């Protein structure tokens with residue numbers, strides 16, 4: 001027999017509408033039915049709980065069945081349906097002015113579609129829909145075209161729509177250049193520096209250069225990089241390309257190839273670099289501009305060659321793959337390590353409700369919608385606490401990894417990862433490893449090359465009980481303790497060598513945490529001369545220093561849209577008081593102020609954590625007259641970029657140099673960065689600086705732009721992979737005078753034990769049910785052989801019935 005508490009819940013679907021407003025059917029009744037069902041389940045469970053009787057094998061302890069629910073409103077951030085995406089794609093191909101070629105058949109001189117996804121509607125329209133029963137905002141597709149059938153290739157952002165239900169209707173649908181979300185008003189176009197990257201760059205440029213020194217590469221490393229099957233070396237370089245003085249300049253470097261399936265290449269730099277001016281699309285106009293090796297720059301190949309063959313020339317050793325670079329188990333097995341470690345279970349099944357179709361989630365007193373985009377991946381919308389909106393939007397904007405080094409490759413590297421996109425690389429999560437085995441998983445989708453790829457099980461939802469209580473107190477006659485159970489939604493994006501884990505967690509005390517962790521392979525540097533930029537971490541390897549800075553948008557709406565940022569500073573003072581008889585006392589006090597305008601709204605966390613920032617509403621006071629608000633503080637360490645006025649980035653990441661920045665909300669400023677900011681760093685589509693134009697920030701709709709990250713100086717412990725335990729950062733949003741007391745007192749998952757004289761007189765468990773299930777631990781519940789990778793559905797021609805499996809990689 002296989003019983004399941006949550007199985008008993010199957011059959012009723014809660015309408016959130018009902019929960020939130022409509023009286024019929026009675027929402028309470030629904031929850032009562034649910035709780036009866038749970039009670040029944042736990043009774044059945046108790047039959048098996050004494051552990052002595054034989055019980056059938058069950059898996060109910062890891063049951064992940066959530067309560068099915070219907071979202072109160074359409075998820076206006078949820079993405080296009082397959083039919084919508086297919087009809088927009090078909091419509092685009094029917095417009096002669098775009099001159100489009102199907103991606104699979106396109107070369108470097110053809111126009112293609114890069115993106116078709118749902119355009120987020122304007123906040124005003126959404127609030128009218130959510131709060132005032134206004135109409136659902138019109139749906140538009142955000143389309144990115146890659147115009148390459150021209151001398152000066154460019155990306156173009158356009159809007160297509162409105163999209164009628166079930167797709168496009170000829171005649172009513174049109175397109176327009178998308179400009180309003182960008183600070184640069186140039187017809188929604190950004191130049192494309194990578195149009196020739198696929199074939200021309202390598203076959204006609206890079207391999208020709210490496211061929212000129214293949215004698216040297218063979219002598220130094222016993223290999224070549226010529227674009228042949230027997231290559232044992234690879235060549236790649238800086239990102240973004242140098243864009244100074246109207247020129248486009250690359251620095252490339254040689255790397256050893258991996259020798260097996262492990263993704264070790266970023267650990268295998270060889271220390272030889274070359275510079276090319278690749279301005280324009282005509283390779284005959286490109287210029288080779290020199291070699292750099294072991295601290296010396298050679299302007300010509302002849303100069304390098306003649307130095308190389310001069311007696312006494314120092315030939316540096318290679319970085320060579322070995323077990324040190326592979327992630328598999330290595331070394332003696334630790335004591336008892338082959339035994340199974342502790343695992344968490346959910347004795348009453350999942351305690352949350354999900355509309356899997358609309359991606360609307362309810363846990364305890366929280367609810368939110370899930371959004372998903374190519375550039376930035378997971379985002380959360382309309383986050384409500386106790387029925388009231390706290391955040392309109394919360395999500396990643398951009399992630400920067402800024403390197404430094406004496407060599408041009410490290411010095412020139414400053415990845416802006418939304419260029420690659422967090423959506424396309426949010427791969428399937430590994431059950432029981434990335435998230436608890438009992439977690440609930442949702443799929444995410446993104447558009448690529450006339451298909452929609454679905455990452456199966458790429459979002460996980462779960463409750464977890466922390467290893468420490470939320471509250472406790474002991475006295476001589478009682479002890480009171482509360483469990484710290486929280487709810488998390490998580491995704492992991494592997495953008496190239498790095499794996500970013502994003503977790504949004506909700507707590508019983510009303511707080512919301514944002515956490516980022518980084519793992520995967522570091523991008524390392526060749527050791528020579530890099531002592532001031534990292535540690536020597538292997539034979540010829542330097543752990544190249546870099547800053548990870550990740551920008552998040554937090555559009556708070558505390559008790560309405562009109563809010564103010566309060567600053568409370570704790571300062572040391574020398575003060576006299578009426579009772580101190582004229583004698584000054586060295587003590588401390590609070591300095592309270594508000595952020596007045598955008599002239600003073602780019603802020604840092606204060607030294608000694610002595611500055612409290614909060615978003616408050618001056619028109620909403622609690623019963624003691626204090627402004628209700630949410631406090632914003634780092635929970636795991638939050639940093640900004642060390643580099644000032646980066647030579648690599650210029651205006652492309654002006655968001656990175658502060659910790660917390662506040663602007664007035666505008667539909668024209670929905671994002672801190674554009675995915676193609678790295679294509680034109682001096683004049684990017686979105687220059688964050690332009691958001692700051694002195695606007696008044698008193699009791700108006702505010703957006704906070706918050707940076708998370710780490711100063712990463714890799715050490716030997718980053719080999720083979722960086723570990724999530726140290727590469728992490730977090731922010732906490734917690735209620736500040738928001739309620740009249742601590743909301744966690746509402747949970748029944750606490751206990752009070754009265755005792756005295758060695759005896760317990762009462763154990764108060766507040767009506768908790770002892771959820772029970774038979775624990776017969778059997779890892780078959782997590783079927784790791786069920787891991788699949790991505791599902792792809794072709795959009796042009798639309799072929800919804802023949803999905804296939806294919807997972808893209810990124811180099």
Ligand SMILES: *[C@@H]1O[C@H](CO)[C@@H](O)[C@H](O)[C@H]1NC(C)=O
Nearest residue numbers: 046047048049050051052053
């Ligand atoms: C354990 O539970 C079984 C089934 O309910 C019952 O028959 C048995 O008496 C119980 N044993 C003890 C020691 O309580």
Ligand SMILES: *[C@@H]1O[C@H](CO)[C@@H](O)[C@H](O)[C@H]1NC(C)=O
Nearest residue numbers: 004007010011063064065068
């Ligand atoms: C979860 O519930 C669904 C019905 O909503 C049911 O079909 C399914 O078998 C349940 N899954 C498990 C693992 O109990």
Ligand SMILES: *[C@@H]1O[C@H](CO)[C@@H](O)[C@H](O)[C@H]1NC(C)=O
Nearest residue numbers: 098099100101109110111149
């Ligand atoms: C359309 O694109 C093709 C390449 O796909 C190009 O050869 C042709 O010149 C383009 N036509 C126009 C009108 O730009």
Ligand SMILES: *[C@@H]1O[C@H](CO)[C@@H](O)[C@H](O)[C@H]1NC(C)=O
Nearest residue numbers: 121122125138140180667668
């Ligand atoms: C959204 O707001 C922008 C800026 O005000 C405006 O240009 C645009 O037309 C709006 N979009 C819709 C669909 O109303």
Ligand SMILES: *[C@@H]1O[C@H](CO)[C@@H](O)[C@H](O)[C@H]1NC(C)=O
Nearest residue numbers: 090091094095168169170171
């Ligand atoms: C719209 O027009 C295109 C040609 O311009 C045609 O191929 C397509 O079938 C039409 N679609 C509908 C829904 O009428």
Ligand SMILES: *[C@@H]1O[C@H](CO)[C@@H](O)[C@H](O)[C@H]1NC(C)=O
Nearest residue numbers: 218222223224228229230231
């Ligand atoms: C690689 O292959 C090419 C031709 O296929 C051959 O000429 C060359 O010698 C080979 N290189 C090495 C290092 O084996």
Ligand SMILES: *[C@@H]1O[C@H](CO)[C@@H](O)[C@H](O)[C@H]1NC(C)=O
Nearest residue numbers: 316317318527528539540541
């Ligand atoms: C590179 O590593 C080799 C050992 O693999 C060592 O002999 C050599 O000295 C190293 N070179 C440098 C510059 O550290």
Ligand SMILES: *[C@@H]1O[C@H](CO)[C@@H](O)[C@H](O)[C@H]1NC(C)=O
Nearest residue numbers: 356441442443454456457791
């Ligand atoms: C995820 O996609 C798979 C394959 O299309 C589907 O079977 C599954 O039901 C989806 N999961 C959810 C939660 O929608």
Ligand SMILES: *[C@@H]1O[C@H](CO)[C@@H](O)[C@H](O)[C@H]1NC(C)=O
Nearest residue numbers: 560561562563698699700701
């Ligand atoms: C917000 O404040 C502005 C003035 O700054 C006011 O015009 C507007 O009505 C307020 N909105 C709400 C929803 O209170």
Ligand SMILES: *[C@@H]1O[C@H](CO)[C@@H](O)[C@H](O)[C@H]1NC(C)=O
Nearest residue numbers: 596597695696697698699700
């Ligand atoms: C900002 O607006 C508020 C309310 O409208 C006003 O009291 C305050 O003086 C303004 N601040 C500045 C710096 O203009």
Ligand SMILES: *[C@@H]1O[C@H](CO)[C@@H](O)[C@H](O)[C@H]1NC(C)=O
Nearest residue numbers: 754755756757758759760761
């Ligand atoms: C505690 O219990 C013991 C017996 O179990 C009894 O002798 C003693 O008096 C009790 N003490 C108090 C303070 O009730």
Ligand SMILES: [Cu+2]
Nearest residue numbers: 518546548712
């Ligand atoms: Cu790092």
